[in-house]
Amino acid sequence: MHLVLAGAGHAHLEVLRHFARSPPDAGPARLTLVTPEATAIYSGAVPGVVAGLLPPTAAEIPLAPLLSDAGAEWIEDRVTGLDAGRRLLRLGRNPPLPYDLLSLDTGALPVTPPGTVPVRPWRGLFAALAALDPAAGRVAVIGAGAAGTELALALARRPGPRPLLLEAMPDVLPGLPAPFRARAERALRLAGVSWRTDFPVERLDDGALHGPESRMGQVALAIACTGTRPALDLRDSGLACDAAGFPRMDAALRSQSHHDVFGAGDGVAAGLPKAGVWAVRAGPVLADNLSRALLGEPLRPWEPQRQALILLGTGRGEAIGLWRGISFEGAWAWRWKRWLDGRFVRRYAGTGEG
Ligand SMILES: Cc1cc2nc3c(=O)[nH]c(=O)nc-3n(C[C@H](O)[C@H](O)[C@H](O)COP(=O)(O)OP(=O)(O)OC[C@H]3O[C@@H](n4cnc5c(N)ncnc54)[C@H](O)[C@@H]3O)c2cc1C
Incomplete structure (x- = not known):
């Protein structure tokens, strides 16, 4: 077979x-x-890498050892x-x-408005960030779900103007409990991320993000974290x-x-x-x-x-979490997230953990 x-x-x-x-x-x-690709990327660690808090290897799982141990052939x-x-x-x-x-x-993959860069494939995201001139304008993240919000917080750690977060729905983190959203909004404020809701981005054009009724300018790069x-x-x-x-x-x-x-x-x-x-x-x-x-x-x-733990890094050595409807935050939550993410990567990167 x-x-x-x-x-x-x-x-x-x-x-x-x-x-x-x-x-x-x-x-x-x-x-x-x-x-x-010869390497699988563990998305949970990507915001930490983007923030410069983790080395790129923290998100990388080389496939060669897994393939060899399983006796599998790789078609690139x-x-x-x-x-x-x-x-x-x-x-x-x-x-x-x-x-x-x-x-x-x-x-x-995300649904990508014209002119914007999809958050994945990762190679495209990393290349766009590496090529970015911080003097050219802001980075905008489109889609304030958990991934987009965490990415915006991570981008706030990078040099250049503070990022912008845009969401088509009336709230950031739509569908998540209000206390968790409030913690995230506080973290966004502390990080200097400005956000705008009820703004369904239609395209990035000439340095401006266009919505149905208005536009937001001085945008050098827009990363789409929207839909699937x-x-x-x-x-x-x-x-x-x-x-x-x-x-x-x-x-x-x-x-x-x-x-x-x-x-x-x-x-x-x-x-x-x-x-x-x-x-x-x-x-x-x-x-x-x-x-x-x-x-x-x-x-x-x-x-x-049916329950899943959500942990969002704030980019400042802390994380905001949600478990069974209870929200929490702290440096301990960031350490916990790092431990969980590290355990996943170590398990498959062949460094021993079962
Ligand atoms: C910034 C960010 C942070 C996130 N953080 C979290 C988190 O903390 N917790 C969480 O639960 N979720 C998180 N997510 C969501 C998570 O990344 C995805 O839900 C998860 O990666 C889905 O895993 P998967 O196995 O379906 O596929 P993927 O991880 O997307 O892997 C798909 C694989 O298929 C390959 N591939 C794609 N197309 C083809 C093709 N045509 N032919 C062959 N190979 C192909 C890709 O190269 C890749 O190796 C995050 C997402 C983002 C964007």
Whole structure:
């Protein structure tokens, strides 16, 4: 059996680790990972890197040791399409790749207004920040969800004018409890980040961000942290997809239409919010069910715990948190976040932690 993993997302790191630890007869005869980068990036640590509080390596997971331990082959390429009926993956620069079993973890990308830079792929974000002339104007972050707010706080640590945070909804951190939002607004104020709500950005043009009724000028770079669309377009693949084009998975993380396709993370519709924590938690279930599918055993349905911890670094050595509706903040919360993020990276970067 040839198992192909598309994308080095968080869940697939666990799949590789799982097969590295499994007895040889429990794994696939051939295991292939298709992903364009030699390093996976752990997003939880990215704001700390952008703020200069953490070295770039704090967010990097080199794939070579994981691939070698799992006996997997790496195809350095992008998946560009899928013919699920013929079990063929289309690749950017390589011939089509046949599979017996396929797992998808290619993540999602922001919806990007013209002229703005998407927060991911990360390589584009890091290049845009490296090329930025601080004298050229402000950096604007579009989308004040958890990721956008934390990124704006991180950017405030960098040289140059204070960043700007824009949100289409009436509040920053829309949908999160008011006490948590109040803590975040205080942190934004302390960091000198100005924000504007009810401002759906339409485009960045000539140094100005345009909304339906007004514009905001002196913007050198606008980073989009808004909405999600699949990183891999699977609408013509034959897989059952939701209205936004995300392939629908069942409770066992198997495609609702094709029994030889599995998937997890932001790139699939599995009835979960789009956040790394769910991709991480899905990892062991996905790995176990891929093993079961290889062995022809019944799959194990997943009933995810619905609570997730949110920790946002303020860029000042503190973090704001939310757990079961209770908000909190402090330097201890930042140390906790660093420990959790570091543990994840160490687990997959081959530095030993189980
Ligand atoms: C600044 C920021 C901070 C965040 N912080 C947190 C946090 O603290 N906690 C949290 O829960 N969530 C956080 N998130 C959200 C989190 O990043 C995502 O939910 C998470 O990365 C989704 O994981 P994933 O496994 O679905 O895919 P990803 O991590 O996006 O990985 C997808 C992989 O697939 C590869 N890929 C993409 N397209 C293709 C293709 N066509 N062919 C082959 N490979 C492809 C990519 O290169 C990548 O390796 C943050 C997001 C941002 C932007």
